[in-house]
Amino acid sequence: SVDSLLYAKFSANTYFGNHFFGAKVLFSIFSPLQVLLVFAKEDSQSNGFCWACEKANYRCSLAHTPESALECFSEKHHDLVIVDHRHSRHFDAEALCRPDREEASVMPLINAGFNRRYVENANMMACYNELLQLEHGEVRAQFKLRACNAIFTALEQSQDAIEITSEDQVIQYVNPAYEAIMGYQQGELLGKEIIEVPKSEKNKPDLLETINTCIRKGKEWQGIYYAKKKNGDNIQQNVKITPVIGQGGCFSSPDIQSSKHKDRRKGSLDVRSTTSRGSDGSSQRRHSSMARIHSMTIEAPITKVINIINAAQESSPMPVAEALDRVLEILRTTELYSPQLGTKDEDPHTNDLVGGLMTDGLRRLSGNEYILSTKQPHHLPSHLATPLSLNDIPPRIAQTMETEGSWDFDIFNLEAATMKRPLTYLGLKIFSKFGVCEFLNCPEATLRSWLQVIEANYHSSNSYHNSTHAADVLHATAYFLCKERVKQSLDPIDEVAALIAATVHDVDHPGRTNSFLCNAGSELAILYNDTAVLESHHAALAFQLTTRDDKCNIFKYIERNEYRTLRQAVIDMVLATEMTKHFEHVNKFVNSINKPLAALEENGESVKSILTSPENRILVKRMLIKCADISNPCRPLELCIEWAGRISEEYFAQTDEEKRQGLPVVMPVFDRHTCSIPKSQISFIDYFITDMFDAWDAFADLPNLMQHLDNNFKYWKGLDERKLHSLRPPPE
Ligand code: 5GP
Ligand code: MN
Numbered sequence: 001s002v003d004s005l006l007y008a009k010f011s012a013n014t015y016f017g018n019h020f021f022g023a024k025v026l027f028s029i030f031s032p033l034q035v036l037l038v039f040a041k042e043d044s045q046s047n048g049f050c051w052a053c054e055k056a057n058y059r060c061s062l063a064h065t066p067e068s069a070l071e072c073f074s075e076k077h078h079d080l081v082i083v084d085h086r087h088s089r090h091f092d093a094e095a096l097c098r099p100d101r102e103e104a105s106v107m108p109l110i111n112a113g114f115n116r117r118y119v120e121n122a123n124m125m126a127c128y129n130e131l132l133q134l135e136h137g138e139v140r141a142q143f144k145l146r147a148c149n150a151i152f153t154a155l156e157q158s159q160d161a162i163e164i165t166s167e168d169q170v171i172q173y174v175n176p177a178y179e180a181i182m183g184y185q186q187g188e189l190l191g192k193e194i195i196e197v198p199k200s201e202k203n204k205p206d207l208l209e210t211i212n213t214c215i216r217k218g219k220e221w222q223g224i225y226y227a228k229k230k231n232g233d234n235i236q237q238n239v240k241i242t243p244v245i246g247q248g249g250c251f252s253s254p255d256i257q258s259s260k261h262k263d264r265r266k267g268s269l270d271v272r273s274t275t276s277r278g279s280d281g282s283s284q285r286r287h288s289s290m291a292r293i294h295s296m297t298i299e300a301p302i303t304k305v306i307n308i309i310n311a312a313q314e315s316s317p318m319p320v321a322e323a324l325d326r327v328l329e330i331l332r333t334t335e336l337y338s339p340q341l342g343t344k345d346e347d348p349h350t351n352d353l354v355g356g357l358m359t360d361g362l363r364r365l366s367g368n369e370y371i372l373s374t375k376q377p378h379h380l381p382s383h384l385a386t387p388l389s390l391n392d393i394p395p396r397i398a399q400t401m402e403t404e405g406s407w408d409f410d411i412f413n414l415e416a417a418t419m420k421r422p423l424t425y426l427g428l429k430i431f432s433k434f435g436v437c438e439f440l441n442c443p444e445a446t447l448r449s450w451l452q453v454i455e456a457n458y459h460s461s462n463s464y465h466n467s468t469h470a471a472d473v474l475h476a477t478a479y480f481l482c483k484e485r486v487k488q489s490l491d492p493i494d495e496v497a498a499l500i501a502a503t504v505h506d507v508d509h510p511g512r513t514n515s516f517l518c519n520a521g522s523e524l525a526i527l528y529n530d531t532a533v534l535e536s537h538h539a540a541l542a543f544q545l546t547t548r549d550d551k552c553n554i555f556k557y558i559e560r561n562e563y564r565t566l567r568q569a570v571i572d573m574v575l576a577t578e579m580t581k582h583f584e585h586v587n588k589f590v591n592s593i594n595k596p597l598a599a600l601e602e603n604g605e606s607v608k609s610i611l612t613s614p615e616n617r618i619l620v621k622r623m624l625i626k627c628a629d630i631s632n633p634c635r636p637l638e639l640c641i642e643w644a645g646r647i648s649e650e651y652f653a654q655t656d657e658e659k660r661q662g663l664p665v666v667m668p669v670f671d672r673h674t675c676s677i678p679k680s681q682i683s684f685i686d687y688f689i690t691d692m693f694d695a696w697d698a699f700a701d702l703p704n705l706m707q708h709l710d711n712n713f714k715y716w717k718g719l720d721e722r723k724l725h726s727l728r729p730p731p732e
Pocket of ligand 1: 353357505506513577579629630632633643644647680681684
């Protein structure tokens with residue numbers, strides 16, 4: 001509609017000489033964007049914009065004279081008009097945009113103004129960027145304006161009487177229905193304080209006080225109210241008064257929730273909607289008119305949930321409504337899945353772990369530059385390039401892997417036997433056991449090369465995040481995949497994805513945490529915007545390494561669609577190992593899978609549909625790789641101790657470096673001179689492991705893991721009770 005057009009004024013500012021032209025922006029709601037170029041002559045600049053329009057999928061028209069421009073505009077109502085302002089001899093660009101130009105019919109209608117000038121630059125990408133900026137910058141604001149206009153139009157048409165006041169109760173607006181019902185004209189009311197308007201004596205004396213108290217708390221008030229019409233008649237009304245919070249007197253839909261925002265009530269407005277009809281039918285109607293307002297914005301599920309609760313509150317007794325208020329407060333926070341730690345009195349180990357593993361960019365310090373070595377990814381190491389098939393695996397190595405099917409399998413033996421290349425060998429064995437080459441339709445030589453390339457990109461210099469950890473996670477993954485429940489829920493493609501994800505999930509790990517990389521301003525942190533930095537890198541690099549060379553491209557022989565599905569599943573699983581989302585993944589798993597399964601089993605119904613729905617399969621896969629990733633505390637004691645030593649050493653090395661470089665120390669308890677390893681393990685198990693493995697055990701049935709976990713926990717407790725800080729008790 002014409003009244004909501006936005007106009008970017010421009011003036012003949014000679015600040016930068018003459019090499020300017022102005023853009024005036026008139027956005028409409030329709031897509032694709034319509035662009036009008038007003039250029040006396042076609043030249044490289046107008047061509048630049050034409051090409052840019054094409055690239056951006058906008059419709060573009062070109063006019064050579066002001067007259068044809070106006071004609072063209074009145075026909076198409078372009079969203080964006082660009083006027084050449086470089087050569088005054090052709091036409092007066094300013095005059096074209098001046099509101100007083102008589103025949104320029106659009107100009108007087110346009111008054112919201114800002115300036116936008118574009119320095120002559122015919123480069124197509126420059127034009128393209130300019131157009132995109134215009135669209136994404138102004139069009140958003142324009143939508144808001146348009147929505148506002150639509151809402152006011154709706155208010156004007158509403159049959160409910162609606163009144164808007166400022167925070168200090170000065171009347172700002174009444175709609176025509178209000179005028180009709182109450183017998184006032186707008187002009188008699190605007191600018192007056194509500195108390196100046198005659199009140200009915202029929203209300204309880206303390207009603208106004210009650211209402212004001214409620215509104216001041218930011219809460220909505222609804223109830224029966226007697227109003228006095230201008231002619232002195234009293235009418236009974238079902239009234240709803242809603243405080244509206246927003247900047248600069250913004251006005252939101254009338255049922256906005258606004259409790260606990262007293263401090264931000266500057267510029268707030270109260271919206272009163274009343275109706276003269278009986279409270280029964282009309283209240284229903286009011287809801288439907290609200291629903292219309294709502295349907296103008298795209299509703300996120302959380303918005304729907306909040307709306308449902310709001311609606312339930314309306315008909316609930318006070319204690320329930322108040323309880324729901326608290327529910328809403330929680331729902332509105334973003335960190336729905338992270339337990340909140342009482343900051344001070346909490347155990348420092350837990351605090352540090354949570355700080356270290358659950359945050360990334362939050363503690364960033366600026367100004368510190370830490371550049372990770374920018375070495376090229378490893379290619380096939382030459383000494384391993386010699387062909388080798390499963391049959392060629394040296395007997396000593398094959399023997400070490402014989403117990404691979406057992407949870408108690410000793411990965412450190414394999415690490416020693418393979419000279420720190422356990423991933424390639426264990427990978428060959430496990431992938432073959434699961435028929436991965438058959439599934440991918442790829443030669444075993446390709447798989448071998450792939451495993452070697454991936455393994456070569458793990459840092460053997462890391463004490464924990466090296467290829468032995470990857471092999472360990474692959475082992476746990478394969479073990480879990482053999483569990484009955486897991487087999488029931490996953491497809492072959494899920495299994496293949498899980499094995500691949502486990503293999504690559506920490507590739508090129510620098511032995512430092514996400515927090516460290518963010519604090520240090522590392523290249524990776526910058527590349528991934530301080531968000532899931534490492535996990536994004538592991539996933540991205542894995543695919544780069546795989547697809548860059550046919551020789552190791554295990555995906556080369558599957559169909560595009562299958563590849564897309566597989567790739568998506570691998571990425572999702574690798575990203576799920578990010579610890580900031582730990583509680584989200586565990587909670588979703590419990591709520592969507594464990595709880596419904598438990599409910600079904602009581603009734604003895606089928607579980608198949610729960611297990612195999614696509615959403616739930618994703619949750620199972622995430623939980624599977626997460627549990628595999630941090631399953632160390634569930635391994636036999638000796639292995640658990642070794643892993644604890646390795647992770648501690650890696651954390652110590654990070655703390656050492658943080659101190660050396662003057663970076664913030666992310667996890668101060670992991671100081672090699674003072675750290676109690678038993679305490680850190682107890683915290684890790686308490687905070688991250690116990691609940692997760694309880695849930696995973698309930699699903700997959702893993703009594704031996706739970707036994708080890710219990711045993712290991714007691715071991716660390718025992719050391720801690722003796723006030724020992726080390727991995728093992730000193731020799732007697
Ligand atoms: P990953 O980086 O291995 O994919 O994700 C697992 C996270 O849990 C890692 O950040 C690792 O530091 C942490 N983690 C794994 N095992 C232990 C442990 O035994 N103790 C502690 N404190 N952290 C661990
Ligand atoms: Mn890992």
